[in-house]
Each structure stands twice: as C-alpha cells, then as structure tokens.
Amino acid sequence: xxxxxxxxxxxxxxxxxxxxRSVWFLRRLNIxxxxxxxxxxxxxxxxxxxxAPFLAPYDPIQxxxxxxxxxxxxxxxxxxxxxxxxxxxxxxxxxxxxDLQIGFISVxxxxxxxxxxxxxxxxxxxxxxxxxxxxxxxxIAFPFLVLVIALMTLLGPGLRNLYIxxxxxxWITYCRLVRGETLIARNLEYIQAARTIGxxxxxxxFTHLLPNVIxxxxxxxxxxxxxxxLTGAALSFLGLGAQPPTPEWGAxxxxxxxxxxxxxxxxxxxxxxxxxxxxxxSLIGDGLAERRG
Amino acid sequence: xxxxxxxxxxLIFSMIHLVPGDPAFLMLGERATNQQAAALRHQLGLDxxxxxxYWHFIFGIFHxxxxxxxxxxxxxxxxxxxxxxxxxxxxAYAMALSAIITLPVxxxxxxxxxxxSDHLIRAxxxxxxxxxxxxxxxxxxxxxxxxxxxxxxxxxxxxLSDHFKSLFLPALxxxxxxSAVLIRNLRSGIINTLDIDFVRTARAKGLRYRTILxxxxxxxxxxxxxxxxxxxxxxxxxxxxxxxxxxxxxxxxQLLYTSITARDYPVVQGITVVTxxxxxxxxxxxxxxxxxxxxxxxxx
Numbered sequence: 001x002x003x004x005x006x007x008x009x010x011x012x013x014x015x016x017x018x019x020x021r022s023v024w025f026l027r028r029l030n031i032x033x034x035x036x037x038x039x040x041x042x043x044x045x046x047x048x049x050x051x052a053p054f055l056a057p058y059d060p061i062q063x064x065x066x067x068x069x070x071x072x073x074x075x076x077x078x079x080x081x082x083x084x085x086x087x088x089x090x091x092x093x094x095x096x097x098x099d100l101q102i103g104f105i106s107v108x109x110x111x112x113x114x115x116x117x118x119x120x121x122x123x124x125x126x127x128x129x130x131x132x133x134x135x136x137x138x139x140i141a142f143p144f145l146v147l148v149i150a151l152m153t154l155l156g157p158g159l160r161n162l163y164i165x166x167x168x169x170x171w172i173t174y175c176r177l178v179r180g181e182t183l184i185a186r187n188l189e190y191i192q193a194a195r196t197i198g199x200x201x202x203x204x205x206f207t208h209l210l211p212n213v214i215x216x217x218x219x220x221x222x223x224x225x226x227x228x229x230l231t232g233a234a235l236s237f238l239g240l241g242a243q244p245p246t247p248e249w250g251a252x253x254x255x256x257x258x259x260x261x262x263x264x265x266x267x268x269x270x271x272x273x274x275x276x277x278x279x280x281x282s283l284i285g286d287g288l289a290e291r292r293g
Numbered sequence: 294x295x296x297x298x299x300x301x302x303x304l305i306f307s308m309i310h311l312v313p314g315d316p317a318f319l320m321l322g323e324r325a326t327n328q329q330a331a332a333l334r335h336q337l338g339l340d341x342x343x344x345x346x347y348w349h350f351i352f353g354i355f356h357x358x359x360x361x362x363x364x365x366x367x368x369x370x371x372x373x374x375x376x377x378x379x380x381x382x383x384x385a386y387a388m389a390l391s392a393i394i395t396l397p398v399x400x401x402x403x404x405x406x407x408x409x410s411d412h413l414i415r416a417x418x419x420x421x422x423x424x425x426x427x428x429x430x431x432x433x434x435x436x437x438x439x440x441x442x443x444x445x446x447x448x449x450x451x452x453l454s455d456h457f458k459s460l461f462l463p464a465l466x467x468x469x470x471x472s473a474v475l476i477r478n479l480r481s482g483i484i485n486t487l488d489i490d491f492v493r494t495a496r497a498k499g500l501r502y503r504t505i506l507x508x509x510x511x512x513x514x515x516x517x518x519x520x521x522x523x524x525x526x527x528x529x530x531x532x533x534x535x536x537x538x539x540x541x542x543x544x545x546x547q548l549l550y551t552s553i554t555a556r557d558y559p560v561v562q563g564i565t566v567v568t569x570x571x572x573x574x575x576x577x578x579x580x581x582x583x584x585x586x587x588x589x590x591x592x593x
Contacts, residue, residue, distance in 0.1 A: 271432070
C-alpha cells in the first residue's frame with residue numbers, strides 16, 4: 001500500500017517499462033525549442049572540455065615571448081596570443097574544463113544540502129523550521145559576493161576554498177524553493193496516507209516527499225551553475241580563485257585588462273566563452289521551467 | 294529584525310574563529326615569527342575569552358569602531374566611511390539608470406509580445422545575465438572611452454557633474470544586469486495583468502489603450518517589479534565591489550580589493566558589517582513601501 005501511492009504519482013514522469021529503442025526514448029522526451037538549443041550548446045561545450053588536449057592547437061601554459069601580442073586571425077593563432085605569447089584559443093579551450101568544474105562542484109553541495117534542509121524544515125515545521133529559516137534570514141542579509149570574499153580572505157585564495165565558501169553560503173535558494181513546495185505537498189493525501197500507515201518521518205521525507213518537491217530546485221540548478229561560474233570568474237578576477245598560470249576565463253579577463261590598450265582581444269574573448277556557456281545553461285533552465293509550466 | 298541583526302554579528306564574529314588554522318598566521322603569512330603572531334593576536338584581542346571578545350566586537354559596532362587596519366595602520370571605520378558615500382552614490386546611480394531603462398523597454402516588450410523587437414530584448418537580457426559584470430565593464434571602456442572618448446575610463450572626479458560623468462559607465466554596467474531581471478519581470482507582469490477582467494471593463498467603457506496601459510495595467514504590474522528592485526540592492530552592493538575595481542572608483546569595493554590582497558581582515562570585516570547593515574535597512578524600507586504601492590497591504 002505504501003508503495004502504490006508514490007508510484008502512481010511518478011508514473012507520469014518515469015519512462016514506460018517496456019523495452020524501447022533509444023531513438024524512440026529521445027523522441028518521447030520531446031525536447032524542443034529553448035531546451036534543445038541549450039542542450040546542443042552544452043553538448044558542444046562538454047565535448048570541447050572533454051577533448052581539450054586534442055582540440056587545442058598549443059600548450060595553454062607554454063610561453064613563447066617571440067610570439068607575444070599577436071592579433072586574432074594571425075597565422076597559426078586564430079584568436080591571437082597574450083602577453084606571454086600563449087595561444088588564446090588553447091587557453092580558452094582548456095579553461096572550459098576548469099570553469100565547468102567550478103560550475104558543477106559549487107552547485108553540488110548547496111543543491112543537496114539546501115534541498116534536504118528545505119524538505120525537512122517544511123515537513124517537520126515547528127522548532128526545526130524556525131531554526132533553519134532564521135539561519136536563512138541571517139545569510140540573506142549579506143550581499144552574497146561580499147560574504148564569500150570575506151570568508152575567502154580568511155581561508156586564502158584557491159579553488160578548493162572557493163568551493164567551500166560558495167558551498168557554505170549557496171544553499172539558501174534551494175532550501176527556500178524546496179521548503180515552499182513542501183509546505184504545499186505535506187497536506188496532500190499521499191503524504192497523509194504515508195503517515196497514517198506509520199511511515200517514519202525519515203521515510204516520509206526521503207522516499208515520499210523529496211522526489212515530489214525537488215523539481216523547482218533541480219530547475220534552479222542550471223541558474224545556480226551560471227551564477228557559480230560568474231562568481232568563480234569574479235573571484236579569479238579579484239585574485240582569489242584560480243591562480244596563474246592556470247587558464248581560467250575570469251583570471252584571463254583580469255590579466256587581459258592590464259593590456260586593454262595593446263590587446264583588446266585578451267580581456268574580450270574569454271568573456272565570450274563565459275557568455276556562451278552561461279547562455280547554454282540558462283536556456284536549459286528556462287526550457288525545463290517552461291515544461292513545468 | 295533584531296534576531297537577524299544579532300545573527301549577522303554572530304556570523305561575522307565567528308567567521309575568524311571557525312576557519313582552521315591560526316588567524317594571526319593567516320594574516321601575517323607563513324614566514325611570521327611567533328612573537329609577531331602573538332602581538333597581532335593581542336592587537337586583535339584574540340587572546341581574550343571568547344565571550345569578552347564578542348562583547349568588545351558588539352560594543353565596537355555600536356560605537357562605529359571596527360578596530361585598526363593592518364595595512365593602513367588607521368581605524369577601519371574612518372577608511373570605510375570615507376569611501377562609503379562613493380559606493381552608495383554608484384549604487385543609487387546604477388539603480389536609477391536601471392529604473393530608467395526598465396520602464397520603457399519592459400512596456401515595449403510586453404506590448405510587442407513575440408515580435409522581433411521582443412525577441413531581441415529577451416536575447417539582450419539573456420546575454421546581460423550570463424556575462425560577468427566586470428567583463429561588460431571592460432567592453433564599455435573599450436567602446437565608450439578608448440574608441441569614442443565619450444566618458445572617462447576610470448576615477449571619480451571632483452565636482453558633482455564630474456561624479457555623474459565618471460560613474461556613468463560603471464553605473465551603466467551594473468544597471469544592464471539589474472534591468473535584465475526587472476524587464477523580464479515587468480514584461481510578464483504586464484502580460485498577465487492585461488488578461489485580468491478590469492482591463493476588459495476599462496476597454497469596454499472606452500478608455501484609450503495608452504491610458505489603460507499606464508494608469509491601470511502598469512500600476513498593478515509594477516508591484517512585484519518594485520519589490521524585486523528593492524531586493525536587488527544586495528546584488529548591487531556585491532556588484533559595486535567588483536565594478537569599482539574595474540573602473541578604479543575610490544569606493545568601498547576598491548578598499549576591499551586592496552584589503553584582500555594584503556589579507557587585512559579587520560577592513561574586510563568592517564566592510565562586511567557595513568554592507569550587511571545597509572542591506573537590512575534597505576530590505577526593511579522595501580517591506581514598508583508595499584503599503585504605499587499597494588493600498589491592499591496594511592501593517593497592523
């Protein structure tokens with residue numbers, strides 16, 4: 001009995017049990033419009049990141065001072081070179097690995113922690129809810145970036161500390177989204193049924209509620225990834241994120257800013273890469289949100 | 294409200310204690326001697342009992358005393374409050390520009406739904422939202438300062454008109470991202486409001502479309518946009534920190550940047566306290582403004 005209720009809820013989403021050919025499966029997912037464009041863009045970016053060593057024409061860190069400040073479309077350097085004569089295209093390609101990593105890792109902990117805290121607060125209510133929401137109230141009072149910068153000044157620069165700082169403060173939105181959804185779902189019949197037959201709180205929360213209230217949080221993950229990449233770039237720009245000579249888009253913009261007059265392409269092109277990546281994730285997020293209606 | 298203020302002070306206070314490692318060595322670097330570290334611990338009061346430290350911290354905040362900067366050897370409050378007006382000017386300027394951009398563009402996009410101009414506007418704000426503000430700033434410098442020589446690329450100026458001119462590009466950079474969110478919200482607000490019955494009534498009694506749009510639809514659609522506008526203040530302050538670095542504006546952001554590099558934690562802490570206090574005050578004002586905008590909202 002306890003199993004039938006959530007299964008019937010989920011059956012609309014889950015693919016049919018009978019064997020289907022892979023192409024059919026894709027068609028059944030019915031991916032169109034913004035979502036399709038976003039997914040295609042992301043697939044291309046992921047492929048670029050995956051095959052970076054094969055796609056990049058040069059070593060991204062190897063300096064060649066004789067080839068410094070070459071303009072885009074120069075022989076051998078499609079996007080030009082920087083002040084150390086490093087190939088811009090190769091650096092941008094290799095950066096995609098790091099920036100995607102920043103995007104994914106920074107979102108992972110906030111998503112899990114925020115969703116679990118949100119569903120727990122929303123379902124249990126009372127003191128637990130009060131404590132969690134007061135913590136949220138306090139964290140919201142800070143400008144996110146200032147708080148992250150303050151913590152990173154103490155922790156020291158570097159990617160590991162960036163993940164820690166963003167992770168500690170980034171879960172709030174997920175928590176609020178899931179809590180809001182839980183407040184509605186907790187009064188629905190299938191939850192009451194689960195409680196009536198004596199499911200423990202943990203079972204109700206994790207097997208019954210969470211799969212049904214996670215959707216908005218999951219959609220927000222894509223916005224979160226964009227924000228994480230932008231935050232990572234901003235921190236690298238301030239010298240707190242990726243450290244030279246590691247190629248990272250934000251750090252590349254920061255380096256290029258010093259050569260604005262000689263080499264406009266140095267700060268400009270990495271930003272285009274961030275924009276394309278951000279647009280890919282945003283389109284996926286928008287597409288998923290549209291589907292949810 | 295009181296609880297939030299209390300929580301904010303506890304969080305800022307405890308940050309330095311929760312970080313692994315000795316805070317004195319974190320600030321002085323690995324090569325510092327034990328005597329130097331002990332002296333710094335004494336200077337920061339870290340050698341006192343925790344509760345006493347917290348008492349001094351709170352006492353200091355209420356007296357505008359955030360300790361001394363390690364880099365400038367000056368009181369932090371002087372350093373911060375000297376730069377605060379510059380940052381607030383920039384924040385207000387950016388928010389004013391974003392309001393000026395949002396209203397006409399949002400109205401246009403909503404009334405030309407799914408036309409080419411609407412798609413272009415939406416593409417524009419998607420772009421603005423997915424690019425780093427400091428990069429947009431650099432593009433604007435390249436275009437308006439270095440190519441067209443219309444605005445200065447950096448600085449703050451001396452007179453008020455100087456300020457307006459010098460801060461135009463940084464304010465515009467920030468406002469592009471702010472208005473991207475606002476336009477999106479206003480557009481859907483107007484589109485949704487146009488479907489409500491009172492609009493049909495207004496049309497039936499023969500009001501001009503423009504009158505309906507401005508006096509009936511816009512007023513209703515603006516309620517949620519204005520609340521977002523107020524809540525954006527927190528993002529603006531975060532953005533100001535970065536943008537001031539790009540445009541060499543002598544505000545809090547630039548101070549924060551030098552303090553990060555020098556690991557001058559007392560200054561970073563002071564700036565965190567001040568920005569949090571600003572955000573709390575502005576959010577309170579936003580809450581209070583609801584009843585002014587929407588007569589249905591009352592405060593008992």
